[in-house]
Amino acid sequence: MELDMRKMRILAAIVDDYIMTAMPVGSRTISKHPDINLSSATIRNEMSDLEELGYLEQPHTSAGRIPSDKAYRLYVDSLMRNVRLSERETRFMRDHFSQELDQVEDVVKQTAWVLSNLTQYMSVITSPQLHAVKIKHVQLVPVSEEKALCVVVTDSGIVRDAIVRIPRGTDVEKLERLSRLLTARLANQRMDEAITTLIPAICDEIAENRAFLMATLESLRRGMDADSARMTMAGATNMLNYPEYSDMGKAKNFLSAIETKDKLYGMLTKATKMEFTVTIGAENEDAQMQDCSVVTATYRIGNDPIGSMGIIGPTRMNYSRVLAILRYMGNGLSEMLTNMFEEER
Amino acid sequence: MELDMRKMRILAAIVDDYIMTAMPVGSRTISKHPDINLSSATIRNEMSDLEELGYLEQPHTSAGRIPSDKAYRLYVDSLMRNVRLSERETRFMRDHFSQELDQVEDVVKQTAWVLSNLTQYMSVITSPQLHAVKIKHVQLVPVSEEKALCVVVTDSGIVRDAIVRIPRGTDVEKLERLSRLLTARLANQRMDEAITTLIPAICDEIAENRAFLMATLESLRRGMDADSARMTMAGATNMLNYPEYSDMGKAKNFLSAIETKDKLYGMLTKATKMEFTVTIGAENEDAQMQDCSVVTATYRIGNDPIGSMGIIGPTRMNYSRVLAILRYMGNGLSEMLTNMFEEER
DNA sequence: TGTTAGCACTCGTTTTGTTCGAGTGCTAAT
DNA sequence: ATTAGCACTCGAACAAAACGAGTGCTAACA
Known part of the structure; x- marks a missing residue:
C-alpha cells in the first residue's frame, strides 16, 4: 500500500510533533502546521486512513494519535530531513x-x-575489537610459585591479560624465553588468526612445553572472549x-x-x-x-x-x-x- | 541526655519494626510487642518524649512515628542485636x-x-588498591614510532598500563634494556614508595634517558591515580x-x-x-x-x-x-x- | 468530488466532596 | 506511674461531577 504525497506530509508532521511533545497529536495541531494547509476535518479523515494502514494508533477514543513503529520506520527510511547541527x-x-x-x-x-x-x-x-588488531608483544610475568600472568599488547595499545598456571619451579629465565618465543611467533599477527590457526600450529611444533603452552593460549583465548566487559x-x-x-x-x-x-x-x-x-x-x-x-x-x-x-x-x-x-x-x-x-x- | 532502659527498648522495637515495614509505627503496634508489656497510652507518652529528644519524627499528626538518623545511630551503636545468618x-x-x-x-x-x-x-x-602492593615487572612495548606502552604487573596479578611518548627512532632493544632496568630497580618495591621516593632517585641516577624516563614514570603515576575506574x-x-x-x-x-x-x-x-x-x-x-x-x-x-x-x-x-x-x-x-x-x- | 464547518458524542483527566480509620493528645480514673 | 476512654486530626481511598481535547459523522460548499 502506497501513501500519497499528502499522507506522507501529514505523517511526517505528526511524527515530528510527537517526537517533540510525547503527547498524542490531534488533528487541530496538524492543521496549524505551516507546511500543511488543510482544515482539521480533512486531517481527521487522513488520520483515520493512516490509522487503518497501521501507521497511527489511538491510545483511546478521545485522544489524538501517536505514531506506530511502522510509522517511525517509514519516517527514518524516507520521511525525515537531515538536520543541521548547531x-x-x-x-x-x-x-x-x-x-x-x-x-x-x-x-x-x-x-x-x-x-x-x-x-x-x-x-x-x-x-575497539581485538579481532582485527595485531599482536605486538607477549609477556609472561611470574606472580607466584605456580602462577604467571600472561600479558598481550596489541598495536592499538590495548592490553589483555590472563593468569596461567605454570609448572612449579619454572624459573624466570624460562618464562622470559617463552615470552620471546611467543612474541616472535605471534607479533604482527591478527588476534583472531592467532587464536584460530596459529596457536594450534605452535603447539604442534614445540614439544618441550606443550601442555603448559596450550594452557596459556587457552587462557588467552578465554580472556579475549570475555570482552563483553569492554x-x-x-x-x-x-x-x-x-x-x-x-x-x-x-x-x-x-x-x-x-x-x-x-x-x-x-x-x-x-x-x-x-x-x-x-x-x-x-x-x-x-x-x-x-x-x-x-x-x-x-x-x-x-x-x-x-x-x-x-x-x-x-x-x-x-x-x-x-x-x-x-x-x-x-x-x-x-x-x-x-x-x-x-x-x- | 541519657535514655532509660525502657525508652531504649521501645526505640529498638520501633526501629526494628520500621526496618521491616517502612511504615510509620504506631503506639498500638509496639504495645503488642512481646518484649514490651505496656499499654498503648504509655507508649504514646514515651514516644512523645523520644520525639522531643530527637529520636523520632512524625510525618503528620495522625500517623505513627519514624526513627530519625539519630535513632539509627544509637541503634547501630548499642541497640541492635547480632543476627545469625541462615x-x-x-x-x-x-x-x-x-x-x-x-x-x-x-x-x-x-x-x-x-x-x-x-x-x-x-x-x-x-x-585491590595498588599502593600497598609490590611491583613485579615493568615492560615497555613499542606501539608506534613515537609511543610505547608501559605495563606494570604487580604481585597480585593486577596490570596497569599507560601510553608514553618515546623519542623517535628508539629501537626495540633499547626499550627492552630500559624494561629490564626498571624491573630490576622497582621489583619488590611497594607501589606507593616507588612513586614517591624511588622514582626521583632513579631519575637522578640515570643521565642517559632522563627526560624520557621521567615522562614514563609520570604517566605511570597518573595511571595509578586513575584508579577510580577500578x-x-x-x-x-x-x-x-x-x-x-x-x-x-x-x-x-x-x-x-x-x-x-x-x-x-x-x-x-x-x-x-x-x-x-x-x-x-x-x-x-x-x-x-x-x-x-x-x-x-x-x-x-x-x-x-x-x-x-x-x-x-x-x-x-x-x-x-x-x-x-x-x-x-x-x-x-x-x-x-x-x-x-x-x-x- | 474533495474540502470544510458544525455538532453531538466519547472518554480520560482534574476537581471536589465524602467517608473511613489509624493514630494522636489529653483527661480522669485506678 | 499507668491505663482506659474519648474527642480530635488528617491523610488515604473512593465517588461523583465538571471539564475539555479530540473524534466521527453529516451536511453544506466550491
Whole structure:
C-alpha cells in the first residue's frame, strides 16, 4: 500500500510533533502546521486512513494519535530531513577530540559521555575489537610459585591479560624465553588468526612445553572472549527524564534490562558490520527493549570497522539529530584512533 | 541526655519494626510487642518524649512515628542485636568462594554480585588498591614510532598500563634494556614508595634517558591515580524496589548520584582505614545521598587492608544483617586473595 | 468530488466532596 | 506511674461531577 504525497506530509508532521511533545497529536495541531494547509476535518479523515494502514494508533477514543513503529520506520527510511547541527554542538564535539588523551579506554569513555550529554539519551560504546588488531608483544610475568600472568599488547595499545598456571619451579629465565618465543611467533599477527590457526600450529611444533603452552593460549583465548566487559555506557539516568519512563514499573524494567550488559554488547558487535543501524521498538529482539529504539554507528581504524557506538532512547527519539551526532562522532573517533595508531602500519 | 532502659527498648522495637515495614509505627503496634508489656497510652507518652529528644519524627499528626538518623545511630551503636545468618545464606557465600576464578577482577565482580543479591541492596567494591602492593615487572612495548606502552604487573596479578611518548627512532632493544632496568630497580618495591621516593632517585641516577624516563614514570603515576575506574557496583536497580524510592524524583536523584562513581570511590577508599564503617543518612557528605546509609568493610591480603566493599541502602536498611554479611564476605575474600598471592611473599 | 464547518458524542483527566480509620493528645480514673 | 476512654486530626481511598481535547459523522460548499 502506497501513501500519497499528502499522507506522507501529514505523517511526517505528526511524527515530528510527537517526537517533540510525547503527547498524542490531534488533528487541530496538524492543521496549524505551516507546511500543511488543510482544515482539521480533512486531517481527521487522513488520520483515520493512516490509522487503518497501521501507521497511527489511538491510545483511546478521545485522544489524538501517536505514531506506530511502522510509522517511525517509514519516517527514518524516507520521511525525515537531515538536520543541521548547531555551531555550538559541533564545537562541543570537536573540543572533545582535540583533547590529549593517551589511553584508548579514556577516549572511549569520554566519547560515551559526550554522546549521552549531547543527545540526552543513553549512550553505549564498545572498546575497539581485538579481532582485527595485531599482536605486538607477549609477556609472561611470574606472580607466584605456580602462577604467571600472561600479558598481550596489541598495536592499538590495548592490553589483555590472563593468569596461567605454570609448572612449579619454572624459573624466570624460562618464562622470559617463552615470552620471546611467543612474541616472535605471534607479533604482527591478527588476534583472531592467532587464536584460530596459529596457536594450534605452535603447539604442534614445540614439544618441550606443550601442555603448559596450550594452557596459556587457552587462557588467552578465554580472556579475549570475555570482552563483553569492554563496553562503556553513560547517561542511563537520562532516560528517566522522558515521560515514557515516568512509570516506575517501566523504568525498573528498562534499567534492569541494561544492567546485564551482555545483550547490548551483542547488539553492538552485530552492528559493527553496518555503517549505521536503526532498530525501532519491537524490531528489537530483546523483549525488555521493545519500547526503545537503538541507533548505532561504527568507528574505524584506517578502513577496518573496529567498534561501534550506539544511542538508546525512547522510540520517539530524535532520529535525525541522533544520526547526525553519531556520524560526526564516528568520523571524529575514527580519525583520532587512526592517527593514534595507524602511523606505522 | 541519657535514655532509660525502657525508652531504649521501645526505640529498638520501633526501629526494628520500621526496618521491616517502612511504615510509620504506631503506639498500638509496639504495645503488642512481646518484649514490651505496656499499654498503648504509655507508649504514646514515651514516644512523645523520644520525639522531643530527637529520636523520632512524625510525618503528620495522625500517623505513627519514624526513627530519625539519630535513632539509627544509637541503634547501630548499642541497640541492635547480632543476627545469625541462615545456613542457606552462608552456603551461598561459601559456594561463591569455592569457585575457581583466575582473575582478580572476576573475583571482585562476583563478590559485588553476591553482595547485592544477598542483601537486596546495592553493592559496591573497590579493586585491590595498588599502593600497598609490590611491583613485579615493568615492560615497555613499542606501539608506534613515537609511543610505547608501559605495563606494570604487580604481585597480585593486577596490570596497569599507560601510553608514553618515546623519542623517535628508539629501537626495540633499547626499550627492552630500559624494561629490564626498571624491573630490576622497582621489583619488590611497594607501589606507593616507588612513586614517591624511588622514582626521583632513579631519575637522578640515570643521565642517559632522563627526560624520557621521567615522562614514563609520570604517566605511570597518573595511571595509578586513575584508579577510580577500578570499582564495581551491582544491584543498583534493587533500590527501586524500596518504597522510599517509589517517587520518581528521589529515584532519579539517587541514580544520578551514583552514576559518577567518584564520590563513592572516595568514600570507599577513605573507609579502607577502618574495619567497618556505618554512615547514616545525613552523615553522608554528599547531599544526594542523605537518605541512604552506607555500610563498608575492608578486605585484606595478609594483614594489609587492600580494598573495601560497601552496601548502600535506604537509611532503614537491615544494619545487623548487612554487617553480618559484610563480615563474612570480607573474611572470605581476604582469605581467597591471600591464598592466591601470599604464598611466596 | 474533495474540502470544510458544525455538532453531538466519547472518554480520560482534574476537581471536589465524602467517608473511613489509624493514630494522636489529653483527661480522669485506678 | 499507668491505663482506659474519648474527642480530635488528617491523610488515604473512593465517588461523583465538571471539564475539555479530540473524534466521527453529516451536511453544506466550491
